[in-house]
Amino acid sequence: MATKVLMEALSPTMEEGRLVKWLKHEGDPIKSGDVLAEVETDKAVMELVARGEGVLRKQLANEGDSSAVGTLLGVIAAPNEDISALVNSAGPTPVPSDNTPQPLGKAADPGDVIAKAKEFEGVTSIPAAAVQSQGEASTPPQEQERRGHQRIDTSAHHADGNGAATPSGRPRSSPLARRLASERGVDLNALRGSGPGGRIVKRDIEQAPVAAAVATAPRTARVGDYQDIPLTQMRKTIAKRLGESIGPIPTFYLTVEFDLTRMAELREAMIAQGAEYKVSFNDIIIKATATALAQHPEVNAHWTGDAIRQFNRVHIGMAVAVEEGLITPVIFDANEKGLSDIAAEARELAGRARERRLKPEEYTGSTFSVSNLGMFGIDQFTAIINPPEAGILAIGAVEEKPVVVDGDLVIRKRLRVTMSCDHRVIDGATGAKFLQTLRRLIENPLMLVF
Amino acid sequence: MTVMTYRDALNQALREELTRDESVFLMGEEVAEYNGAYKVSRGLLEEFGPKRIVDTPITELGFAGVGVGAAMAGLRPIIEFMTWNFALLALDQVVNAAAKMLYMSNGQYKMPMVFRGPNGAALQLSAQHSQAWESWLAHIPGLKVVAPGTPADAKGLLKAAIRDDNPVVVLEGEMLYNTKGEVDENPDIVIPLGKAELKREGDHCSIITSGKMVLVALQAADQLAKQGVNVDVVDLRTIRPMDVEAIATSVAKTNRAVVVEEGWEICGIGAQVVDYIQRECFDDLDAPVVRVHQADVPMPYAKNLEKLAKPDAAKTIAAVKRVMYLED
Numbered sequence: 001m002a003t004k005v006l007m008e009a010l011s012p013t014m015e016e017g018r019l020v021k022w023l024k025h026e027g028d029p030i031k032s033g034d035v036l037a038e039v040e041t042d043k044a045v046m047e048l049v050a051r052g053e054g055v056l057r058k059q060l061a062n063e064g065d066s067s068a069v070g071t072l073l074g075v076i077a078a079p080n081e082d083i084s085a086l087v088n089s090a091g092p093t094p095v096p097s098d099n100t101p102q103p104l105g106k107a108a109d110p111g112d113v114i115a116k117a118k119e120f121e122g123v124t125s126i127p128a129a130a131v132q133s134q135g136e137a138s139t140p141p142q143e144q145e146r147r148g149h150q151r152i153d154t155s156a157h158h159a160d161g162n163g164a165a166t167p168s169g170r171p172r173s174s175p176l177a178r179r180l181a182s183e184r185g186v187d188l189n190a191l192r193g194s195g196p197g198g199r200i201v202k203r204d205i206e207q208a209p210v211a212a213a214v215a216t217a218p219r220t221a222r223v224g225d226y227q228d229i230p231l232t233q234m235r236k237t238i239a240k241r242l243g244e245s246i247g248p249i250p251t252f253y254l255t256v257e258f259d260l261t262r263m264a265e266l267r268e269a270m271i272a273q274g275a276e277y278k279v280s281f282n283d284i285i286i287k288a289t290a291t292a293l294a295q296h297p298e299v300n301a302h303w304t305g306d307a308i309r310q311f312n313r314v315h316i317g318m319a320v321a322v323e324e325g326l327i328t329p330v331i332f333d334a335n336e337k338g339l340s341d342i343a344a345e346a347r348e349l350a351g352r353a354r355e356r357r358l359k360p361e362e363y364t365g366s367t368f369s370v371s372n373l374g375m376f377g378i379d380q381f382t383a384i385i386n387p388p389e390a391g392i393l394a395i396g397a398v399e400e401k402p403v404v405v406d407g408d409l410v411i412r413k414r415l416r417v418t419m420s421c422d423h424r425v426i427d428g429a430t431g432a433k434f435l436q437t438l439r440r441l442i443e444n445p446l447m448l449v450f
Numbered sequence: 451m452t453v454m455t456y457r458d459a460l461n462q463a464l465r466e467e468l469t470r471d472e473s474v475f476l477m478g479e480e481v482a483e484y485n486g487a488y489k490v491s492r493g494l495l496e497e498f499g500p501k502r503i504v505d506t507p508i509t510e511l512g513f514a515g516v517g518v519g520a521a522m523a524g525l526r527p528i529i530e531f532m533t534w535n536f537a538l539l540a541l542d543q544v545v546n547a548a549a550k551m552l553y554m555s556n557g558q559y560k561m562p563m564v565f566r567g568p569n570g571a572a573l574q575l576s577a578q579h580s581q582a583w584e585s586w587l588a589h590i591p592g593l594k595v596v597a598p599g600t601p602a603d604a605k606g607l608l609k610a611a612i613r614d615d616n617p618v619v620v621l622e623g624e625m626l627y628n629t630k631g632e633v634d635e636n637p638d639i640v641i642p643l644g645k646a647e648l649k650r651e652g653d654h655c656s657i658i659t660s661g662k663m664v665l666v667a668l669q670a671a672d673q674l675a676k677q678g679v680n681v682d683v684v685d686l687r688t689i690r691p692m693d694v695e696a697i698a699t700s701v702a703k704t705n706r707a708v709v710v711e712e713g714w715e716i717c718g719i720g721a722q723v724v725d726y727i728q729r730e731c732f733d734d735l736d737a738p739v740v741r742v743h744q745a746d747v748p749m750p751y752a753k754n755l756e757k758l759a760k761p762d763a764a765k766t767i768a769a770v771k772r773v774m775y776l777e778d
Contacts, residue, residue, distance in 0.1 A: 176705050176736040195737070195775050202705060202736040203775070 002083050003052025005036060005074035007067040010046040017041050018066045019073065024056045030076050037073070052076045057083050173200035180205040185230065228307035235308070239424035249303075250423040253382050254431045258442045260398055260413040266445045276340075281398055281415070282372050283343040287448055288441040289393060290314045290334035293368055296434040300367050302388040303425050309388075317366030317386060318346060320353040327353050328386060330366040339448070374398060380416040390425035394418040415442070452635050457627040459601035460490045463608040464528070466637040468498050471526060474612060477504040477513055478530030478567075487532045488568065488627050514540035514565070518547045521563040526612060531567035534621065535579045540565075541586075548617040549592030564611045566620035568627070569597070570662055570712045574756060577748035582713035584661070587619045588690040588722075594643055595689040597621040599664030601631040603687055606641030614643060621689075623662040646693035648700065652680025655770050656700040658723050659710040660686040663761065667710050670766035681770060689719055697723060698730040705736040706773040710766050715743045737773040742766050 007017050020038040024030060030050045037048045058075040061067055075083045171188045173181070177200045181188050186208045193200035231239070243250050263284055270277040293300040297310040314335040317328035329349035331342060352358050368390075371383040374397035383394035396416040403412045417438075421431045441447050454462070467474050476491060482505040485492040495503040506513040510531065517527035531537040537544070544565055551559045571580035588595045594616055598604040604622065611618035649664060650671050657667045667683045674681055682700045686692060701707045707727055709720035720741040727739055745759040771777075 174736045175733050179733045201775055 001052075002057075002075055002077035002081060002086055003050070003054065004072055004086065005048070005050070005056075005076060007039070007061075007069050007071040007073055008048065009069045010039060010041045010048075014041045014069060016066050016068045019061045019063055020045055021063055022059060024050075026056055026059055028056045030054055030056050048073075050076060054081075055079050057081070058087055060087065171200055172197055174202065176202050177205050181208075184208075225313050226309050226311045228304065228309050230307055235424070238427075239303075243424065249385055249387060251385055251420050252423055252428065252431075253418050253420055254428070254435055255380065255416065255418040256435050256439060258415045258417060258439055259403070260415050260442070263442060263445045264398075264413050270339075279339050279343040280346075281374070282370075282395065283339060283346055284445060284448075285372075285393075285395055285415075285417075285442065286316055286318065286331060286334055286346065286370055287337075287339050287342050288438060288445070289368070289370055290316050290331075290337075291441055291448060292434060292437040294335040295437055296430075298430055299391055299421075299426055299434045301390045301425050302367070303390055303422055304388060308390075308425050311367040313367070315365055315367045317363075317369035317389070318349065319369060319371035319383070320350045322354050322356065327358065327363050328366060328369055329353050329358055329363045332365070368392070370395060374415075380418060382418050383420055385420050385422055387422075390422040391431070392420050394420065451632040453630055454601055454633050455627065456598075456601045456604050456622070456629050456631070457488065457490055459605040459631075459633045460608055460622065461492055461494070462633070462635070463605040463612070464491065464494060465497065467609055467612040468494065468502060470637070471612075473524065474526045474528065475502045475504060475520075476528045476530060477506055477517060479506055479508055479513075479532050481505060481530050486530065488624065490622075490627070491530070510536050510540035511543060514543035515547065517563055517565075518543055518551065518561070521548070521561050521617075522551065522559045526562045526564075528564045528566060528612060531565065533579060533624070534567050534569040534583045535581055537565065537567065537583070544587070544593070544617070544619070545590050549590045552616070553592060560615045561617045562615045563617050564608070564620055565617065566608065566611070567622060568624040569621035570623055571744075571749055571756070571760060572624035574751055574753060575749075576751040580749035580756075582621075582711070582744070584621055584689050584711070585713055585718050585722075587621075588719060592617065593690065594618045595621065596643060596687060597661030597689055598687060599626070599649075599659075599661050599685055601629065602633045603641060603647070603685070605633050606639055607643070607687060610640045610643050613640065618643070621661055626662055626665075629665065641687065644688045644691040644693055646684050646686045646688070646696035648682060648696070649685045650681065650683040652682050653704055654679050654681055655706040655708060655774055656682040656684055656697075656704045657708050657710060657766065657770065658684045658686065658697055658700070660689055660719070661712060663710045663712055666761065666763050666766060670763040670770065673763060674767055674770055679770060679774065679776075686723075692722070692726070694726045694730060697726055701727055701731040702734045705734050706770075707731075707735075707739045708742060708766065708769040708773055709739060710742040710761055710769075712761060713744055715741060715746055718743055737775065740769040740773050742769050 010017065018040040020040050022037050024034065024036050030036070030053060032051055032053050034050045035047045036050050036056070038045050039048050054076045055078070056074060057077045059073070060075070061071070061073045067073065075086055077083045171191070172193060172195075173188055174195070178188065180186070180202060184205065186205055188200055191200050191204050191208055192198065194204050195201040260281070263281065267279060267281065267284065270279060293314045297312065300311050300314055302309040302311070313333055315330050315332045316334040317330050319326050319328050331337070331345055331349070334342060337345070349358070349362065353363075366386070366389065369383075369386050369392040371392060372395040373381055374395055377397050379399055380396045381394050383392045385392050394417065398413055398415050400411050401414045402409055403414065405412070419431055419435060464476060468476070476494065480487050481491045482495040482500060482503045485495070491503060514529055517529040520527045531540065548561050548563060548565070551561045569584065570582035584595060584597060587593055594611070594614065596607045596611060596618060598607045598620075604626075608620055611620050650668060652671070652675075657671065659667045664683070664685045671681045671683050682704055684696055684700050709723045711718050711720045713719065718741070720743060724739045724741065727735070742761045742765050744761055747759060750756050750759055
């Protein structure tokens, strides 16, 4: 019976191979196991081995040709056997060469190649490693484990990782390896196991290249109003180390002083139009904060423990002192609301908060918070982050101060703002850039209508 | 601390408890006039007299039953079996009487008694006299089972067994009686039942074992250390109740386990240990747990075959390498 010589997947990632050299020639007698040719894979030059006996009747690929995996390279058969159907029907496609007919179809992996070859009933030239890995994969795992300790099968250690899938296609892996892989964001499918039958074990995870992890990690899912940013190794380390340093939330503080000259002008101009246009500094600051947050989703974020959740909408929590303590009613979509709306809503929410008549949905769901103690004459303070939010602004009192402008000492309305940042989410520069944007908006409030 | 043999450690435990509590007595074949078949009771007849150290006829079922009756009447009998192989004849008293008395009398009768004697194989005693019975005995609710592997554990566990109000099975070893180790002579030192001991520390693999196999595991650990493999040796000491926490703590650390037992594979103690591991440590395991045990045959008499059938250090080393995915 005729035996087909196929281009085999001699490495797990091999899709095509280059026939370097035929070691047997047409007419040579062939025994099973004879090395027929040398094949260059994407990794090394490997031997292509005959699995059938007879005579090498036909060479279908030339030295130097590259062929897709699964391509028919030759035929081994009895000297007088009719092989014309085989040669004509299952023609290969050497990639650069044109001396061969239609393709057999590219096989995905050695298992497929073997399965296809078996359909033909003729024994194929199967590389030893592939045969072994196939054999290992088809051995019931219980059978492997039942072997007594007296019979340790070390041959399994040589099994090719590509043959290490369970019948369901899942790569074999130890429970510990699966746990570690999920903790580190390593894709098991990208690994070759070094354990018996290609089982992925702890050491394989430990040696997994960072690239493998990175390649699979940043799969950002947009779920409606936010997206979770998977944690990079650096982000995880920052979270862990800084968390050890300061409490559960490693907080740092950025303090800025804004010039409110223009904001005060704006406010006076609005008030001059009538009582219905009266807005507070706080209302304008909320509007400016929301507008800045919309431009800095990296600050408009929550720490979820295993991801950073960046919000596409801006909901500002507004700390309100009440008799028993404080509560933070939320101005939803504050970046999209007009100043008058914000002013009205803030007043209304604060009023009901003091009467303890807020509904739960009115004080939950904020993406970022603002706390203002300016009315108490506090010129500067730090606020405590309201987890899982990543930041909060502490607004001090608007004060007239002497400042130097263009070389002259002048009196200006100034406002001190301190931002508390969760360092697991916000780095110093990130927070500083956000505050730059906020400064531009607060010092040029006309930008808010832009 | 004094260096003494396992035999003398047991003797000291018996002497101390006989002295401490007048209701304690020792009964069995050849325990008195002959000082015990393995001389564990040497000198006790002289010291405590024939009412406390009692020779019996060769009637295991009979004297085990006398022990059960004595315990019901308020004494604290220690029943010595010349070997646990002979105790098969007495199992009805051990299993149906001693183990169930407290339960079936609705708590009226405690069973403060000890069944003790050598367990498992010695050398060329052939199929009927080389058997390890721990899985049979540990199977029974109502019994506690200890298997000390060192002189110190032998003394401390036997004392705890005598003081316990439940029937306690003490599995000794003919091959252990002459082994030596440091023993605290303080008569107040008792080793609590149900507590394992980490006999050796290492990060690479856990060997979980008990009784005679502790020495085998330590021997394997020594040889493995020379090859750079450091193992935890968890000595269960008490087989029932088993110290699951000690097992889980070790396996969670090393991610790999080998269970070494003297008996046969099927339904052996190792099967129970593996079950605890799969339940408690599933996500910690990097390899299937491997068991080392006696070959699944009646113990051969021929010296070479007996050696092949017994679990030993070489098999333990091979098992450790297997769970560590190391080439042999």
